Amino acid sequence: MGESARERLGEWIRPDGGVVLLTVECQRGVVGAESALPELAAVARSSGALRNVARLVAAAHEADVQVIHAVAERRPDGRGANTNARLFRAAARLPVQQHSGSTAVRIAEPIEVADEDIVVRRLHGLSPLAGTDVDALLRNLGCRTLIVTGVSANVAVPNAVFDAVNLGYTVVVPGDAIAGVPADYTPAMIRNTLALVATITTTDEVLGCWKAPRRAGRAGAAGGSAGRPAAADGASRGTAGGAVSRS
Numbered sequence: 001m002g003e004s005a006r007e008r009l010g011e012w013i014r015p016d017g018g019v020v021l022l023t024v025e026c027q028r029g030v031v032g033a034e035s036a037l038p039e040l041a042a043v044a045r046s047s048g049a050l051r052n053v054a055r056l057v058a059a060a061h062e063a064d065v066q067v068i069h070a071v072a073e074r075r076p077d078g079r080g081a082n083t084n085a086r087l088f089r090a091a092a093r094l095p096v097q098q099h100s101g102s103t104a105v106r107i108a109e110p111i112e113v114a115d116e117d118i119v120v121r122r123l124h125g126l127s128p129l130a131g132t133d134v135d136a137l138l139r140n141l142g143c144r145t146l147i148v149t150g151v152s153a154n155v156a157v158p159n160a161v162f163d164a165v166n167l168g169y170t171v172v173v174p175g176d177a178i179a180g181v182p183a184d185y186t187p188a189m190i191r192n193t194l195a196l197v198a199t200i201t202t203t204d205e206v207l208g209c210w211k212a213p214r215r216a217g218r219a220g221a222a223g224g225s226a227g228r229p230a231a232a233d234g235a236s237r238g239t240a241g242g243a244v245s246r247s
Helices: 003-012 038-046 049-063 086-091 134-140 156-166 185-192 203-220
Strands: 019-024 066-072 118-122 145-151 170-174 199-201
Touching: 003 170, 003 199, 003 203, 019 049, 019 156, 038 049, 049 066, 049 145, 049 203, 066 134, 066 156, 118 134, 145 156, 156 170, 170 203
Parallel strands: 019 066, 019 145, 066 118, 145 170, 170 199
Antiparallel strands: none
């Protein structure tokens, strides 16, 4: 990334400049040890993508950048779930189900969920944004730039990127913090599709942009956090056990 591009990135993702970090389907039943999709889970871990998501989340907590975790789940009785695509029908037959309230829909290690994080759960569809609370929450939080991470580069991540761009957000994608299957599909998706609509960067470049503001924020803070935008009235904030729910 050139100097001018780095400066633009730094401006877009300033901790006090309306940036939000979104993790997509980084849940135990997807990328954890007992995943319903073991090939995807293996790639997410072996590629370093899951570890990089965890690094970004930890840095966001330290820099007072809002984190939203988008979780896909379904009711045990399947009410409200889609059946209009092969993906949905295949998912309904998997041995591990993303049932509401189960361990499968908890955020996977090594990602740490802070009290300030927002967890948004959807019961339908392919997108973390369309038909969920995410867009309204982002607007109430004053978001202008959305950093998209997680899985998969096949479906949910591009859905999130396209929807965010269509809704008017500037989108940044750390390419080493997303994963899909097969492993070589992700760089092809980034190069041929996501790079056309989003700014592609790396985890280290994002962390580098946050490092100086974080030190400045600590020096100027009198025992409290700086620059955290307040959630709107009625927006639930909490850990995976106290999530915003669509059910």
